[in-house]
Amino acid sequence: MKFYKPKNLTELFQISEKIAGKKYFLAGGTDINVQIKKKMITDEPIIYINHLEELQGIRETDESIIIGSLCSYQELLNSPLIAKYLPFFRASLVNFASPLLQTMATIGGNIANGSPTADVTPLLLVLDAQIILMAKSKMRHIPLRDFFTGYKQFNLKKNEIIGGVQITKNAETGYKTFYKKVGSRKALTIAKVALAGLKNSEEYKLAVGSLNEYPRRLSKIEEYLASTNTPESVKLEELLKQEITPISDMRSDKDYRFQVCLNLLLEFIQI
Amino acid sequence: MKLEFILNDKAVSLEVDPMKRLLDILREDFGLTGTKESCGEGECGACTVLLDGKPVTSCLVNAVHAENKQVVTSEGIAQKPLGKLLIACFDETNAVQCGFCFPGFLVSSYYYLKNDGEPNLEKIKTALSGNICRCTGYQKIFDSVMMACHRKQEQEK
Numbered sequence: 001m002k003f004y005k006p007k008n009l010t011e012l013f014q015i016s017e018k019i020a021g022k023k024y025f026l027a028g029g030t031d032i033n034v035q036i037k038k039k040m041i042t043d044e045p046i047i048y049i050n051h052l053e054e055l056q057g058i059r060e061t062d063e064s065i066i067i068g069s070l071c072s073y074q075e076l077l078n079s080p081l082i083a084k085y086l087p088f089f090r091a092s093l094v095n096f097a098s099p100l101l102q103t104m105a106t107i108g109g110n111i112a113n114g115s116p117t118a119d120v121t122p123l124l125l126v127l128d129a130q131i132i133l134m135a136k137s138k139m140r141h142i143p144l145r146d147f148f149t150g151y152k153q154f155n156l157k158k159n160e161i162i163g164g165v166q167i168t169k170n171a172e173t174g175y176k177t178f179y180k181k182v183g184s185r186k187a188l189t190i191a192k193v194a195l196a197g198l199k200n201s202e203e204y205k206l207a208v209g210s211l212n213e214y215p216r217r218l219s220k221i222e223e224y225l226a227s228t229n230t231p232e233s234v235k236l237e238e239l240l241k242q243e244i245t246p247i248s249d250m251r252s253d254k255d256y257r258f259q260v261c262l263n264l265l266l267e268f269i270q271i
Numbered sequence: 272m273k274l275e276f277i278l279n280d281k282a283v284s285l286e287v288d289p290m291k292r293l294l295d296i297l298r299e300d301f302g303l304t305g306t307k308e309s310c311g312e313g314e315c316g317a318c319t320v321l322l323d324g325k326p327v328t329s330c331l332v333n334a335v336h337a338e339n340k341q342v343v344t345s346e347g348i349a350q351k352p353l354g355k356l357l358i359a360c361f362d363e364t365n366a367v368q369c370g371f372c373f374p375g376f377l378v379s380s381y382y383y384l385k386n387d388g389e390p391n392l393e394k395i396k397t398a399l400s401g402n403i404c405r406c407t408g409y410q411k412i413f414d415s416v417m418m419a420c421h422r423k424q425e426q427e428k
Contacts, residue, residue: 001290026335028331029336033313033332046290097401100316100379101328103322103326103327104336
């Protein structure tokens with residue numbers, strides 16, 4: 001496979017432009033190396049990006065926290081900015097993957113891999129995160145919820161890359177928070193079902209992973225919960241059937257996934 | 272690419288494919304066969320090494336990731352005072368069964384002992400959660416690391 005190591009972002013875009021077909025950007029390598037082993041990647045070109053300073057670090061502006069796409073989970077867990085402004089987000093990251101993978105795995109990689117079961121995405125969705133997309137001479141911010149368009153399909157223009165994620169500092173302030181990931185064991189597990197939720201007296205924010213072709217918000221249930229003080233479980237079940245499309249696979253079956261999701265939803269309502 | 276890095280406290284360099292796995296470089300190019308391959312997908316921790324002082328699964332690390340970094344393997348840790356302390360505790364507790372997972376457990380345990388070292392079972396379990404022992408000898412492994420934490424504290428008094 002052809003390998004490139006650009007010196008900086010400018011060079012990255014020059015290289016990327018010249019490659020017409022499929023290509024992979026290598027960050028921490030925790031997904032790509034598994035895909036190489038499983039022969040899902042054979043001879044597509046690889047562009048190494050993990051050393052690019054422009055995509056690293058965690059910064060603050062007056063209103064937001066900006067997380068570079070190459071930021072590893074360990075950096076997120078050790079960041080005083082994340083601990084100060086986004087304690088719920090931080091606490092939810094603790095059980096992602098394992099300490100060994102947290103060293104290498106990056107937030108941008110977790111999103112870019114596009115797995116329906118990506119751990120970080122439901123959390124970012126309820127925090128109303130924006131994704132920063134960078135191209136050679138342009139940069140744009142879009143809500144993460146508009147980024148996914150299908151299974152491993154993204155709202156991404158040609159030669160655009162994920163530059164980072166932006167979350168407002170008050171994204172979780174004043175909300176009751178909920179995050180649960182259900183898997184076969186605590187560490188190193190791929191979620192069968194994951195539910196993230198925020199609520200206050202006026203609004204509800206809910207997102208699920210592993211239950212659709214990409215992680216997404218449960219808008220109909222959010223609206224229903226905001227409209228009533230006495231949610232009925234029959235109605236929730238009916239809405240949930242419209243919002244999620246669980247599948248049966250090696251990790252679980254669809255009836256189990258549906259029931260667990262409903263149980264988590266009822267648990268969330270009680271908090 | 273020409274890869275230069277620090278391996279067990281010694282500067283080394285070699286000509287290598289930038290995508291070659293660190294695991295294979297250690298085993299094939301340097302003969303450091305303490306680092307084991309089991310799952311090859313980052314799930315089991317048998318290939319754990321320290322990269323710039325932090326534990327990683329070397330089956331998911333490429334040559335290019337190791338450039339100008341410090342790599343410490345189980346062989347390197349076995350030469351360090353805290354490594355020797357851990358090995359003595361594993362030995363006394365009879366924690367090692369088939370032994371295949373053990374270099375990885377040694378690396379993760381060393382990282383915990385060096386950087387935290389509190390004799391706290393929950394923390395030890397979390398620190399070792401990326402390593403799997405299919406002989407399922409976890410209790411004795413936790414006991415050994417706990418023992419090492421206590422001994423380290425005594426030594427520091």
